[in-house]
Amino acid sequence: MFEFIQYGFMQRAFIAAILVSVACGAVGTYVVIKKIVSMSGAISHAAFGGVGLGYLLGVNPVVAAIPFSIVAALSMGAVLEKVKISEDTAIGILWSVGMALGIIFVNLKSGYAPDLFSYLFGSILTVSNTDLYIMLVLDLIILMVVFLFRREFLGVSFDEEFSKVVGLPSTLINMLLLALIALSVVVLIKVVGIILLIALLAIPAAICKQYTYDIRKLMISSTIIGAILTSLGLILAFIFNLSSGATIILVLGAALFISYFIQE
Amino acid sequence: MSLNALEMKDVSFSYNHQQVLEDINFIIEEKDFVAIIGPNGGGKSTLLKIVLGLLTPDKGEVKVFGREPKKALDLVGYLPQYTHFDLDFPIDVFETVLMGRYHGMFKNYTSEDREIALQALKDVDMERYKDRQISRLSGGQIQRVLIARALAREPKLLLMDEPMASIDPEMQNSFYRLISHLKDRMALVLVSHDVGTVSMHVDKIACLNQKLYYHGPAEEAGEGLEKIYHCSLDHISHGIPHRVLRKH
Numbered sequence: 001m002f003e004f005i006q007y008g009f010m011q012r013a014f015i016a017a018i019l020v021s022v023a024c025g026a027v028g029t030y031v032v033i034k035k036i037v038s039m040s041g042a043i044s045h046a047a048f049g050g051v052g053l054g055y056l057l058g059v060n061p062v063v064a065a066i067p068f069s070i071v072a073a074l075s076m077g078a079v080l081e082k083v084k085i086s087e088d089t090a091i092g093i094l095w096s097v098g099m100a101l102g103i104i105f106v107n108l109k110s111g112y113a114p115d116l117f118s119y120l121f122g123s124i125l126t127v128s129n130t131d132l133y134i135m136l137v138l139d140l141i142i143l144m145v146v147f148l149f150r151r152e153f154l155g156v157s158f159d160e161e162f163s164k165v166v167g168l169p170s171t172l173i174n175m176l177l178l179a180l181i182a183l184s185v186v187v188l189i190k191v192v193g194i195i196l197l198i199a200l201l202a203i204p205a206a207i208c209k210q211y212t213y214d215i216r217k218l219m220i221s222s223t224i225i226g227a228i229l230t231s232l233g234l235i236l237a238f239i240f241n242l243s244s245g246a247t248i249i250l251v252l253g254a255a256l257f258i259s260y261f262i263q264e
Numbered sequence: 265m266s267l268n269a270l271e272m273k274d275v276s277f278s279y280n281h282q283q284v285l286e287d288i289n290f291i292i293e294e295k296d297f298v299a300i301i302g303p304n305g306g307g308k309s310t311l312l313k314i315v316l317g318l319l320t321p322d323k324g325e326v327k328v329f330g331r332e333p334k335k336a337l338d339l340v341g342y343l344p345q346y347t348h349f350d351l352d353f354p355i356d357v358f359e360t361v362l363m364g365r366y367h368g369m370f371k372n373y374t375s376e377d378r379e380i381a382l383q384a385l386k387d388v389d390m391e392r393y394k395d396r397q398i399s400r401l402s403g404g405q406i407q408r409v410l411i412a413r414a415l416a417r418e419p420k421l422l423l424m425d426e427p428m429a430s431i432d433p434e435m436q437n438s439f440y441r442l443i444s445h446l447k448d449r450m451a452l453v454l455v456s457h458d459v460g461t462v463s464m465h466v467d468k469i470a471c472l473n474q475k476l477y478y479h480g481p482a483e484e485a486g487e488g489l490e491k492i493y494h495c496s497l498d499h500i501s502h503g504i505p506h507r508v509l510r511k512h
């Protein structure tokens with residue numbers, strides 16, 4: 001029954017599952033412990049503007065989404081620093097304005113984009129070698145930044161006021177974290193799509209957080225759990241001929257539910 | 265000549281046009297032990313945040329050991345009034361205290377940093393809990409860990425915002441014992457609204473309610489206390505300050 005492993009597209013899909021899990025383990029952990037899940041949701045939806053821009057300019061939408069979502073994330077951070085607007089409001093606005101921009105960009109080009117759906121809901125079975133290289137490079141950047149700034153990310157996530165008091169550049173670090181979230185969003189887009197990806201980013205860390213209090217173990221276990229659950233979703237989607245992104249998300253959701261149950 | 269730990273000259277501060285501090289002139293000498301007393305909303309926490317460079321005054325001058333507040337952060341330790349963090353956060357006691365040793369980006373914690381952090385935990389009698397996750401501590405134990413985090417900075421000026429609020433009376437005694445050991449190492453500032461006990465331990469009292477009404481020896485603070493509590497009698501009754509302010 002494991003003959004699917006022979007297909008090239010399935011092999012690429014499994015590699016993609018592992019590559020997304022690295023981003024989920026490293027960045028998803030901060031998203032969960034710093035409680036910025038909805039902020040990350042807004043960044044992921046804003047990335048759709050980048051996808052649309054990619055169509056308009058005729059470049060790979062995933063590549064176009066990189067600078068676009070970083071700029072969106074940083075402007076969000078800057079607005080929250082400088083302007084008197086509640087975080088909640090800013091999140092809601094970024095969320096839909098980013099999506100709206102994407103749609104207008106697509107309109108401007110042709111009005112019809114053949115595989116737009118795959119960016120919205122994911123399609124892990126169509127991941128190309130180029131996609132895998134992009135994901136790998138972004139993963140490496142993410143891991144390097146997390147390693148270099150692990151003390152700072154921990155500090156601002158745990159106690160921002162105290163981190164300022166010991167001279168930690170908290171504004172800069174918050175911005176850097178938002179940029180990392182933007183990069184993770186791009187890593188995840190092809191696998192589960194913009195609309196579903198926040199669950200993939202947050203659920204592995206949310207599951208593992210119940211079982212460990214060590215942030216390193218949390219990152220590593222989230223990566224492993226993420227890879228297992230994403231692969232499981234992929235296999236189920238293949239066997240039952242279901243939409244891969246949605247199946248992966250449902251497997252994650254079920255696992256989270258069961259983990260809470262066990263913990264009780 | 266040695267520098268004063270803190271000098272505030274004509275400092276005023278407001279949050280969105282609401283005046284909170286007005287023309288504060290305040291000097292804390294090296295190794296002073298000062299209690300800042302005042303009613304809720306009197307601006308005590310705000311004053312500390314100005315000393316820490318977290319807030320910038322509308323006018324006036326603040327010098328911490330002769331430097332701008334933000335340039336003196338390596339000399340100042342801080343115990344906040346409220347803990348802002350999520351108790352469920354994945355961090356243990358030792359890592360929490362180690363944060364007090366932060367020296368800047370790309371700088372690893374050295375073995376000396378680790379020793380100092382461990383010593384700070386010993387000072388507050390918490391070293392046996394060093395590997396424990398913070399959610400599995402009691403309120404009083406967390407307070408001690410946060411004192412250790414402030415001490416790990418090896419400050420020359422230690423600012424403590426209402427440290428008594430979350431600890432029981434027995435702990436308070438051990439807290440004062442700890443503080444009395446720190447007295448010859450650093451200047452201590454203790455925010456409190458419990459005039460009674462605090463005045464038996466500190467050298468000087470500052471009475472703050474938007475303005476600084478009194479700053480001087482604890483024994484003579486009675487009149488200043490009456491002034492700041494004049495329109496806010498919910499904390500102490502009038503007779504008490506005079507009676508409790510006599511040192512034993």
Ligand SMILES: Nc1ncnc2c1ncn2[C@@H]1O[C@H](COP(=O)(O)OP(=O)(O)O)[C@@H](O)[C@H]1O
Nearest residue numbers: 279280284302303304305306307308309310311
């Ligand atoms: N972040 C803030 N924004 C607006 N007003 C504030 C803020 N923090 C404190 N205040 C107000 O400033 C005044 C002084 O507060 P604070 O310094 O916390 O007093 P204390 O510590 O003496 O109780 C209070 O009236 C309070 O409501």
Ligand SMILES: [Mg+2]
Nearest residue numbers: 308309310345
């Ligand atoms: Mg206060």
